[in-house]
Amino acid sequence: MMAEFSHVRSEVIHEGKWLRFCKHYYHNGVDSQTRNYEAVERTTACVGGAEGADIIAILKRVMHYDCIVLVKQYRPPVKGYSLEFPAGLVEEGETIEESALRELKEETGYTGQVESVSPVVCLDASISSTTTVHVSVQIDGDDLVNANPKQHLDPDEFVEVVLVPLDNLMQKIQDFRKQGVHIDSRLMAFALGRSLTC
Numbered sequence: 561m562m563a564e565f566s567h568v569r570s571e572v573i574h575e576g577k578w579l580r581f582c583k584h585y586y587h588n589g590v591d592s593q594t595r596n597y598e599a600v601e602r603t604t605a606c607v608g609g610a611e612g613a614d615i616i617a618i619l620k621r622v623m624h625y626d627c628i629v630l631v632k633q634y635r636p637p638v639k640g641y642s643l644e645f646p647a648g649l650v651e652e653g654e655t656i657e658e659s660a661l662r663e664l665k666e667e668t669g670y671t672g673q674v675e676s677v678s679p680v681v682c683l684d685a686s687i688s689s690t691t692t693v694h695v696s697v698q699i700d701g702d703d704l705v706n707a708n709p710k711q712h713l714d715p716d717e718f719v720e721v722v723l724v725p726l727d728n729l730m731q732k733i734q735d736f737r738k739q740g741v742h743i744d745s746r747l748m749a750f751a752l753g754r755s756l757t758c
Contacts, residue, residue: 564588565588567584571583579601579602583599599688601688602649602689605652606691610691611649612650612691613648613692613694613695614694614695615646616696617668618726627723627726628729630722631646631668631719632722632736642741643736645744646664647692656677656693657674657677660674667711668711668719669711669712672697673699673700676696
């Protein structure tokens with residue numbers, strides 16, 4: 561049986577515009593010693609239990625393979641490019657579904673229909689309290705609204721849209737890795753899951 565852990569208190573060490581660095585103090589239930597752990601938190605509000613939404617968008621077109629819509633962008637923490645799902649923070653006053661469709665439109669130019677929303681999950685509980693949901697979206701590529709998708713990026717955003725045939729996803733991921741592109745762990749988990757079921 562595991563020891564009973566309990567949170568004692570948290571201390572903010574540094575706070576920036578988007579992130580805060582904290583030290584969390586806790587007891588492990590085995591002894592009376594208070595331990596501490598360093599972690600990162602978002603400064604933005606948590607809406608509907610999730611701070612962000614990852615969009616798993618499938619583009620369907622007549623006479624074409626179904627494609628997953630991905631984005632490639634420079635990520636300063638890894639000092640390189642990353643291949644990942646379109647994603648973004650849930651803004652105050654919007655639902656998770658609204659947030660997902662807004663982010664999809666902004667980052668890729670596509671308009672879609674929400675199919676499902678996952679339960680709230682942690683991104684990396686070992687270093688952060690950040691939570692997200694995975695939103696499955698279908699895009700009708702034959703709809704005129706998606707004929708010539710145009711991104712609506714912020715001035716400091718540089719996002720390349722990457723369409724990958726679903727049946728060739730793992731091979732394309734390997735190709736990007738050979739080019740030195742980092743693969744987001746959520747995308748890799750999705751691809752591995754597909755490869756196990758196909």
